[in-house]
Amino acid sequence: SECPPQMERQVLYDVEGVPMISVFFEYNERIRNFKAKPDDVLIATYPKAGTTWMIEIVDCIRKEGVTAEIKNQLSMTRSPFIEMGAANMMPSGVDLLENMPSPRLVKTHLPVNLVPKSFWDNDCKIIYVARNAKDVLVSYYFFHKMNLGMPDPGSWEEYFESYLSGNVAWGSWFDHVIGWWDIRERHQILYVFFEDIVQDPVREVERVARFLGKTLEGTTINEILDHIAFSNMKDNPMTNYSIVPSHLMNQEISPFMRKGKVGDWKNHFTVAQNERFEEEYRRRMAKTSLRLTDEL
Numbered sequence: 040s041e042c043p044p045q046m047e048r049q050v051l052y053d054v055e056g057v058p059m060i061s062v063f064f065e066y067n068e069r070i071r072n073f074k075a076k077p078d079d080v081l082i083a084t085y086p087k088a089g090t091t092w093m094i095e096i097v098d099c100i101r102k103e104g105v106t107a108e109i110k111n112q113l114s115m116t117r118s119p120f121i122e123m124g125a126a127n128m129m130p131s132g133v134d135l136l137e138n139m140p141s142p143r144l145v146k147t148h149l150p151v152n153l154v155p156k157s158f159w160d161n162d163c164k165i166i167y168v169a170r171n172a173k174d175v176l177v178s179y180y181f182f183h184k185m186n187l188g189m190p191d192p193g194s195w196e197e198y199f200e201s202y203l204s205g206n207v208a209w210g211s212w213f214d215h216v217i218g219w220w221d222i223r224e225r226h227q228i229l230y231v232f233f234e235d236i237v238q239d240p241v242r243e244v245e246r247v248a249r250f251l252g253k254t255l256e257g258t259t260i261n262e263i264l265d266h267i268a269f270s271n272m273k274d275n276p277m278t279n280y281s282i283v284p285s286h287l288m289n290q291e292i293s294p295f296m297r298k299g300k301v302g303d304w305k306n307h308f309t310v311a312q313n314e315r316f317e318e319e320y321r322r323r324m325a326k327t328s329l330r331l332t333d334e335l
């Protein structure tokens with residue numbers, strides 16, 4: 040039996056107070072100086088909040104249905120990840136974007152303060168997806184385990200503490216969701232909740248369509264809903280990351296399309312962990328009007 044090449048686990052480095060990782064996700068001058076165009080749409084999320092899901096929703100809406108391009112091109116080239124460095128034959132996110140015809144769709148996990156300035160200067164439409172902190176913790180933990188380009192998460196107990204203290208890639212969940220919440224009314228930002236899409240996908244797809252200035256026919260909406268259903272995205276090689284070699288993302292450890300549920304945290308948190316989490320959560324969320332739900 041052969042040993043696959045082993046990836047060395049990454050360590051975090053500091054970008055203006057935000058912990059980042061460098062091997063795939065490289066924050067640098069090219070990102071900071073990226074030239075956005077007015078018809079770029081930015082999808083911004085904290086990792087594991089439903090980025091891949093929103094990319095399909097927005098791409099289908101903008102192209103007014105599930106086009107051949109959507110069916111045949113990888114999510115990661117239809118919506119390049121702006122802070123992704125060149126790696127493993129894949130050009131960097133900025134290179135992909137500079138070679139992409141408009142209108143472009145851009146993916147980012149950056150917190151508000153690190154978003155390239157030209158997105159604000161060009162008044163680009165931005166869709167932010169937020170997901171409850173507990174389900175993100177669980178999803179991110181399994182993602183760290185399967186994605187060998189992420190830092191070693193340590194044990195579940197260790198990871199739990201790293202996450203609560205914000206010592207994880209892209210920083211604190213609290214800072215991220217609150218930072219984006221606070222500026223939503225000052226820019227063209229649609230703030231969407233993962234749990235709302237699970238609960239009422241028709242309403243949320245229509246809401247995104249309205250924000251993008253599109254009116255869709257009923258048949259088109261149904262076609263989109265079918266395309267974005269969890270089971271279909273899990274089976275779809277354009278969206279399920281099966282293209283990524285297993286020595287980079289080992290989907291036998293945990294699939295990229297893992298569960299897609301609200302409330303999976305209940306299968307992982309102990310009672311004591313939940314109390315500890317709730318206490319920190321109350322403290323960190325005391326001054327914001329942002330409210331998320333962790334069960335339906």
Ligand code: A3P
Nearest residue numbers: 087088089090091092178268269296297298299
């Ligand atoms: P789980 O690990 O809880 O299953 P991101 O794209 O931001 O990395 O987020 C990934 C999370 O979104 C995973 O959560 C994944 O299963 C979930 N997801 C992706 N597509 C989905 C869909 N169509 N329906 C529901 N959840 C989806």
